[in-house]
Amino acid sequence: MILPSNPCSAFSTDELLYAGLKNNDDRAYACLYAQTFRSFAHYVQTNQGTMEHAQDAFQQGIAEFYVAVKSGRYQLSPSARLKSVLFEFCKRKWINELQSARHRRTQTLEVYVDQQEENLSDELMTFSENVNKVNRLLERMGANCQRVIDLFYIQGKPLVEIARLMNYTPQTARTKRYECTEQLKKLFWGKSQLNY
CATH class of the missing domain: 1.10.10.10 (Winged helix-like DNA-binding domain superfamily/Winged helix DNA-binding domain)
Incomplete structure (x- = not known):
C-alpha cells in the first residue's frame, strides 16, 4: 500500500482522528506515526537507546494503543492530544525495557539482528489492516x-x-x-x- 503524502490531511481534529482509529482507517495510523515517531525516536536516542530500540518500542507501544482504542479501554479525552497519548504508551515500553535491562546487566546477552530492512510505515499499515x-x-x-x-x-x-x-x-x-x-x-x- 502506498501511503498518502500527507496522511493527516483527512483528520483536522483529534475527534476525526480517533474515529479513524476506531474504524481501522489506515490513514489514521499513518497520521499518528507521522506525528509521533520522530519525537519518540529522539527521546529514546537521548535516553540510552538507538534508532532500532526506538522502532521496537514504538511498534510495541502502538500495538498496545491499538488494543486500548479498539477495546474501549482508552477513550478520547479533550485534555490530551492523541499523539501525546501514543507517545506515553511508547515511552512506557522503553522505560520498561530499560528497567528490565538493569536486571540482566550482569548476564551475557544474545543480540539478534534482523537482516531484513523493515519499512516502519508499511508495517504500521500492515498491522492496522x-x-x-x-x-x-x-x-x-x-x-x-x-x-x-x-x-x-x-x-x-x-x-x-x-x-x-x-x-x-x-x-x-x-x-x-x-x-x-x-x-x-x-x-x-x-x-x-x-x-x-
Missing part, C-alpha cells in the same frame, strides 16, 4: 508462544516478570520472545510452518 489475521495465527501457535506474546506485547510486562510468571530464566524468556515473534512474522508472510 491485519489484526484479525494476526489473532488467527496466534491461535494456531503453541500455548507458550501465545502467552509470551500476550504478556510482552499486549500486557506490556517486562521480560523479567515474564520469566518469573513462566518459570523461565530471564535469558530464556528473551530467547522465547524472539523465537515466537520471528515465528509469527514468518507465518504472517507465509514463509514458515508452525514449529512452536
Whole structure:
C-alpha cells in the first residue's frame, strides 16, 4: 500500500482522528506515526537507546494503543492530544525495557539482528489492516508462544516478570520472545510452518 503524502490531511481534529482509529482507517495510523515517531525516536536516542530500540518500542507501544482504542479501554479525552497519548504508551515500553535491562546487566546477552530492512510505515499499515489475521495465527501457535506474546506485547510486562510468571530464566524468556515473534512474522508472510 502506498501511503498518502500527507496522511493527516483527512483528520483536522483529534475527534476525526480517533474515529479513524476506531474504524481501522489506515490513514489514521499513518497520521499518528507521522506525528509521533520522530519525537519518540529522539527521546529514546537521548535516553540510552538507538534508532532500532526506538522502532521496537514504538511498534510495541502502538500495538498496545491499538488494543486500548479498539477495546474501549482508552477513550478520547479533550485534555490530551492523541499523539501525546501514543507517545506515553511508547515511552512506557522503553522505560520498561530499560528497567528490565538493569536486571540482566550482569548476564551475557544474545543480540539478534534482523537482516531484513523493515519499512516502519508499511508495517504500521500492515498491522492496522491485519489484526484479525494476526489473532488467527496466534491461535494456531503453541500455548507458550501465545502467552509470551500476550504478556510482552499486549500486557506490556517486562521480560523479567515474564520469566518469573513462566518459570523461565530471564535469558530464556528473551530467547522465547524472539523465537515466537520471528515465528509469527514468518507465518504472517507465509514463509514458515508452525514449529512452536
